[in-house]
Amino acid sequence: xxxxxxxxxxxxxxxxxxxxxxxxxxxxxxxxxxxxxxxxxxxxxxxxxxxxxxxxxxxxxxxxxxxxxxxxxxxxxxxxxxxxxxxxxxxxxxxxxxxxxxxxxxxxxxxxxxxxxxxx
Numbered sequence: 001x002x003x004x005x006x007x008x009x010x011x012x013x014x015x016x017x018x019x020x021x022x023x024x025x026x027x028x029x030x031x032x033x034x035x036x037x038x039x040x041x042x043x044x045x046x047x048x049x050x051x052x053x054x055x056x057x058x059x060x061x062x063x064x065x066x067x068x069x070x071x072x073x074x075x076x077x078x079x080x081x082x083x084x085x086x087x088x089x090x091x092x093x094x095x096x097x098x099x100x101x102x103x104x105x106x107x108x109x110x111x112x113x114x115x116x117x118x119x120x
Contacts (some may be wrong), residue, residue, distance in 0.1 A: 005117050006030070006058060006077075006080050006081075007080065007081060007084045009056065009057040009058070010057045010058065010077060010080070010081045011038075011081075012053075012057070013054050013056075013057035013059055014059070016053075018040060018042075018047075018050050019050050019054055020021075021039070021040075022047075022050060022054060022071075023054065023060070023073070023096050024058075025039075026060060026071060026072060026100065027073065029072075030070050030071065030072040031070065031071060031072075032068050032069060033047060033048060033051055033062070033069045033071060034068075036051065036067070036071065049051050051069075051071055054071075054115060055071075057077065057080055058074055058076065058079075058080070059073065059074055059077040059078060059081075060072065060073055060074050061074045062074065062099030088089050
């Protein structure tokens with residue numbers, strides 16, 4: 001069995017709309033947890049739980065200074081996810097390229113036949 005714990009954790013974290021909205025907000029820059037909570041109709045404690053899931057997945061990090069916890073995106077977590085997606089994209093592109101080559105070779109006799117029919 002393949003071991004993709006980091007990827008699994010990231011995808012699980014991003015599966016929830018509230019967490020994706022938090023990530024969207026953080027993509028514009030760091031924000032306090034209370035700022036992150038403002039647009040949501042939920043308790044601050046619920047937002048903290050969402051932040052914790054994102055932090056546990058490695059997609060964000062937070063830092064507490066005094067009474068304020070500030071969150072920001074964690075580049076390393078996003079890079080791991082991006083690398084995984086890129087590897088799958090490369091694999092699929094190679095497969096599609098190969099299928100295109102096979103189709104080009106197998107359809108070549110049909111094109112030659114069409115060309116001969118047009119010449120007659």
